[in-house]
Amino acid sequence: DAGVIQSPRHEVTEMGQEVTLRCKPISGHDYLFWYRQTMMRGLELLIYFNNNVPIDDSGMPEDRFSAKMPNASFSTLKIQPSEPRDSAVYFCASILSDSIPLNEQFFGPGTRLTVL
Amino acid sequence: GNSVTQMEGPVTLSEEAFLTINCTYTATGYPSLFWYVQYPGEGLQLLLKATKADDKGSNKGFEATYRKETTSFHLEKGSVQVSDSAVYFCALANAGGTSYGKLTFGQGTILTVHP
Numbered sequence: 001d002a003g004v005i006q007s008p009r010h011e012v013t014e015m016g017q018e019v020t021l022r023c024k025p026i027s028g029h030d031y032l033f034w035y036r037q038t039m040m041r042g043l044e045l046l047i048y049f050n051n052n053v054p055i056d057d058s059g060m061p062e063d064r065f066s067a068k069m070p071n072a073s074f075s076t077l078k079i080q081p082s083e084p085r086d087s088a089v090y091f092c093a094s095i096l097s098d099s100i101p102l103n104e105q106f107f108g109p110g111t112r113l114t115v116l
Numbered sequence: 117g118n119s120v121t122q123m124e125g126p127v128t129l130s131e132e133a134f135l136t137i138n139c140t141y142t143a144t145g146y147p148s149l150f151w152y153v154q155y156p157g158e159g160l161q162l163l164l165k166a167t168k169a170d171d172k173g174s175n176k177g178f179e180a181t182y183r184k185e186t187t188s189f190h191l192e193k194g195s196v197q198v199s200d201s202a203v204y205f206c207a208l209a210n211a212g213g214t215s216y217g218k219l220t221f222g223q224g225t226i227l228t229v230h231p
Contacts, residue, residue: 004159031217033217033218033219042221042223042224043160043205043221043224045218045219048217048218050217056218091159091160093159093160095217097217104150104162104165105160105162105217105219107159107160107161108159109157109158109159110158110159
């Protein structure tokens with residue numbers, strides 16, 4: 001099992017540029033989560049999907065952020081235009097909702113984004 | 117709404133010392149409780165979990181007991197190792213309803229263990 005795959009692992013860009021982060025969940029998992037982690041704000045849930053449909057995007061900071069899940073095996077988080085305050089580690093996680101009690105979330109290794 | 121409060125860090129211990137990281141929660145219904153660990157440069161991974169009152173989760177020498185009466189899920193280890201140095205997150209999730217699968221995390225506690 002390859003686990004949750006994220007790319008790129010590191011991204012350095014200049015303010016104003018578009019940034020696209022990618023995530024491949026574990027095969028068969030039907031929930032996908034995007035998080036952002038910073039020293040100041042800790043771990044924040046940005047958005048999550050169930051069966052490719054966005055369920056809750058209340059954590060998305062502003063219109064510059066958008067997320068899509070065109071199919072069960074791929075999701076993107078896009079920032080356009082990027083700003084220095086977007087610098088953070090972005091994590092993707094997935095779960096399989098096949099039973100109660102709740103299964104664990106499996107996290108990817110994260111993408112470290114630096115906006116100069 | 118749901119919330120999780122962890123003890124302030126960072127925590128610094130010598131090898132073989134006893135570890136306690138406090139975690140209390142506020143939630144409706146009967147949440148599942150988790151401890152996740154994040155090693156340097158990595159994503160979070162599940163350390164242990166408990167799904168109902170009085171359950172004890174355990175893994176790698178770590179333990180935590182789901183205490184409904186005190187709404188707590190404190191993490192303990194009898195003898196820490198240098199390799200336990202990481203950030204520890206307490207979290208809860210409600211199994212049903214529109215928030216299914218969504219985790220509420222505490223702020224994280226940095227643990228450093230010295231030889």
